[in-house]
Amino acid sequence: MLIDEREQEIVSRAQNNPDSFAPLYDHYFPKIYNYIYHRVQNTQLAEDLVSETFYKALSNIKKFQWQDRTFACWLYTIARNQVIDQFRRQKPVLLDDSKGEMTEPEVNSPEEKVLMDITRDEILEAIKTLSSDQQDALLLRFHEDLKIKEIALVLNKNEGAVKALLFRGLKSLRKKLEGGDYHEAV
Amino acid sequence: MRQFEWDKSLEELCSSEQEVQDLKEVASMFCDMQKTESSSSFRDSLKNNLLKNEKVLKIPRRKLFTRPLFATAAAAAVLVIIALSVFSNPRQIDPKITSPGDYPPLEIAQVDPLVSELDLTPGGEEDTNEQPNVDVPGNGKIDPVPEVSKPKDNTSGDPGSSATHTPIEDSLKEEPEFEAWRNEKSFKLAGNLLLSPVYYNVTAEEGITPSQNVNYNWKPSKTVVATGVAGETVGSKAWARELLLNEGFMPSEADYLRINSQETQKGLFVEVFYRDLKSSGLTLVLHFQEGKGILAYYYEDMGEAKEAGFYPILSPSKAFEQAKNLEWFGPTQRLNFSFQEVTLTYHLFTIEENGVEKSIKLPAYCFLGMETFNNGGVLKVYLPAVK
Numbered sequence: 001m002l003i004d005e006r007e008q009e010i011v012s013r014a015q016n017n018p019d020s021f022a023p024l025y026d027h028y029f030p031k032i033y034n035y036i037y038h039r040v041q042n043t044q045l046a047e048d049l050v051s052e053t054f055y056k057a058l059s060n061i062k063k064f065q066w067q068d069r070t071f072a073c074w075l076y077t078i079a080r081n082q083v084i085d086q087f088r089r090q091k092p093v094l095l096d097d098s099k100g101e102m103t104e105p106e107v108n109s110p111e112e113k114v115l116m117d118i119t120r121d122e123i124l125e126a127i128k129t130l131s132s133d134q135q136d137a138l139l140l141r142f143h144e145d146l147k148i149k150e151i152a153l154v155l156n157k158n159e160g161a162v163k164a165l166l167f168r169g170l171k172s173l174r175k176k177l178e179g180g181d182y183h184e185a186v
Numbered sequence: 187m188r189q190f191e192w193d194k195s196l197e198e199l200c201s202s203e204q205e206v207q208d209l210k211e212v213a214s215m216f217c218d219m220q221k222t223e224s225s226s227s228f229r230d231s232l233k234n235n236l237l238k239n240e241k242v243l244k245i246p247r248r249k250l251f252t253r254p255l256f257a258t259a260a261a262a263a264v265l266v267i268i269a270l271s272v273f274s275n276p277r278q279i280d281p282k283i284t285s286p287g288d289y290p291p292l293e294i295a296q297v298d299p300l301v302s303e304l305d306l307t308p309g310g311e312e313d314t315n316e317q318p319n320v321d322v323p324g325n326g327k328i329d330p331v332p333e334v335s336k337p338k339d340n341t342s343g344d345p346g347s348s349a350t351h352t353p354i355e356d357s358l359k360e361e362p363e364f365e366a367w368r369n370e371k372s373f374k375l376a377g378n379l380l381l382s383p384v385y386y387n388v389t390a391e392e393g394i395t396p397s398q399n400v401n402y403n404w405k406p407s408k409t410v411v412a413t414g415v416a417g418e419t420v421g422s423k424a425w426a427r428e429l430l431l432n433e434g435f436m437p438s439e440a441d442y443l444r445i446n447s448q449e450t451q452k453g454l455f456v457e458v459f460y461r462d463l464k465s466s467g468l469t470l471v472l473h474f475q476e477g478k479g480i481l482a483y484y485y486e487d488m489g490e491a492k493e494a495g496f497y498p499i500l501s502p503s504k505a506f507e508q509a510k511n512l513e514w515f516g517p518t519q520r521l522n523f524s525f526q527e528v529t530l531t532y533h534l535f536t537i538e539e540n541g542v543e544k545s546i547k548l549p550a551y552c553f554l555g556m557e558t559f560n561n562g563g564v565l566k567v568y569l570p571a572v573k
Binding site: 046 | 215232420449
């Protein structure tokens, strides 16, 4: 609760003075970039959409009201809308091979690192086959660590619907991965 | 390995302990998936341009922020403008942008005491706040800047906690509840339908013989596969229009379109109500399940031809199969038709019962086609939509 109050103060400052948006940017940039990148899987496009997201957030921050949702929910909602608009505007995006700059996971052995790489590629492939809402729910829950009630606000669904999306998303993902190399590797 | 927080409430949807373990394993893999970071140059230049533009330039386009090349060009342009400004009126210079070649870090990001204390990582969060729940199902309408909705009372606790979560069965129906099912009707034709011959650029009075070499096909103007895998959000109006386009309808902004999405334990179901206002068509009702596609077709009768209610009908492609029973007449023996559009409407058909023919008004698909072999003329063919 204290954390929320602090964030509220920062947001309030940014609403009064755009200079104060910087700390919010610093804190949320990696999260928003990671979310958008995994949704579009293309570095250039991710950069465009991240730019758009923060521009909209900054230009509309005065409209943000601290009622039932956190600033994070508000920001992820803008980011999600950018992704959806992008899918509307254009044909399927060309996926990139570069996969951005990945942070190194903690791995203990070379075998584990190989498995981690294989798994990530396979998961990325499998994610693409899920519905847009399932992708959002899984990424926001298990990659961005949002709680179900926060995801519900971002997706504009009730918590039950988000749970169903997570359940079906995980199930589909499991099914896709069962057919791939993951189990052989394991 | 990252700390992995499993949602116990998801286990209510699992049918066995094995399934719980399977899903946990996938969720854990998902959690361990590497995060992607952007280049620091992009992050810094976006930040600099973003804040600088907000303060001084007010240039609202993303391309300016995005590429270092664009950012550099923009900075150069700003430099030129500033240089001109300096020479023409030095008092108007903003000292913060007199050196745009480099991007000094903003002081506020470095020294703000609130920032150094800010730790929003969920792992360390002890959040007991009651956050109001929004139970409005998504309608796919995209609001570029989300407004905060009014809070409601909600006593459900943290969904990650098994102690206070709401059982999913309470919030999710097992089966969809389609509106059409509440007033579903059925009817059976008392007799045999007699399809009228098709006359293309000739009339029945001319007494010609049927064309012998007639080809026809139904190729709706498909745009994308509306499975919800990619593209439009299932349940949105844009998605519904794609779905209708794929079926051969030509929905426009002015048409009546109503969508009812339902998350159930069996997945996402959508009921689409569509009426073409231009041609005063009937209301078509589609039942759709995410991942499976269209489950059923209905039309709504307002009491004009039958008792008011929803009647199951054929899909356009199924109805088009009846074209094989048609007799075709044209100016040449060889005719080739391609049908791409369809509307749902009423049409008078002839029915034969005990040797007596009579006219009957039935829902019908009007297929709009073009003759592609000779002169490209347009042709409409009405086929019954009744099952």
